[in-house]
Amino acid sequence: MTPASTTRLPELLARHEGPILERWVEEQLATIGTKRGLMSDAELREQSREFLALVRQAAHSGGLEIEAAPWTAVRDFLGRISASRAVQGFSPAETAMFVFSLKQPIFEQLRRDGGSGEGVFDEVWHTNVLIDRLGLYTTEVYQKGREHVILRQQEEMLELSTPVVKLWDGVLALPMIGTLDSARTQIVMEALLQRIVETGASVAIIDITGVPTVDTLVAQHLLKTITAARLMGADCIISGIRPQIASTIVHLGVDLSDVITKASLADAFALALERVGLAVGRAVQRR
């Protein structure tokens, strides 16, 4: 069964576009009454008119499959609506209602047109399917927009949370904050190695004060980073190991015997200075 050949929807929309639009806008103004302040009536009317016109053209030129090429304009339009309404503060349900509320005016028009029982039923069914799909599409777009935001924030957090700072000539520090997973370790590792090349630092301090838990995987990631730095000719010192993390590491049986570890960043820094041949002394007091 091909809906395009049997449905009278394009024709119906073409003939009664005006009345359907009027009824639809009325309907919408009634349902979204509480959020009237968010967008003007004129804007709503304009969006409704544009959407109805696009649907009419699409339905006229080919089928009721909204994934098909003729519906591209409609999909783009819904994408824009979804994005702009999300910004205006509408919930995804309300955005979907914008599309779903088109059902009633069309059904009313169908009833007014009359026709045999069987035919009307088919029409209602096709229209129902079409509008449901369009409505769900807005939700999908909304969801995608959200996911995009989340992804971007995650990336930004990764960038933000892996600074490599220079403490002294030849001494780098990498204060790690938050949970370590493989993606993050990779970024941390790359950032650290890159900075080692740039600055020619021979000692790097990895401070894990801000790492909430250390399990075998995290320990393995740390060891990888340290080994890579060693291959390039730089030493790594791990600092900021809290007592409970120290006990976890021992209980897990992680072997950190090849790694220099210090309890605090200060201790690690003192060792690092020693390694690069520097010493910190008290300034001589002048009279």
Add this chain to the structure above:
Amino acid sequence: MERIPILKMGDLLLVSIQVDMHDQLALALQDDLTDKIAKTGAHGVLIDISAVEMVDSFIGRMIANIAGMARILDARTVLVGMQPAVAITLVELGLTLPGVRTALDVERGMALLRGVGRRASNVVEVEPVPLETSDVDAGEQE
């Protein structure tokens, strides 16, 4: 057939790999280097891989082998100038090159070799501290 030049500086041998290594080249280098160490009685080998952008497991293993052979012939090996990408690759491949000493650049590598090679002679007062305790251990077990 192209070969990687091995330069002799005092009792040190200097190898600078300026091209991307392929298997034949690595094998040739291994033979040449061991020959040269045996012939000259060198006590230190410095391998500069700062121009190497890519390694695979075979080349990684060859580097470890070369260092191991040099050590058996009583020559310390220092690997200098490894690129971050190469280091990450080797770690991911599980080739951590235990016992191979590393330095950031040729200058530091030289200092490291000199410091190890001629302890009693005219070393500057700030002697570079051995890089990592585990390395020293591994090196002295041989």
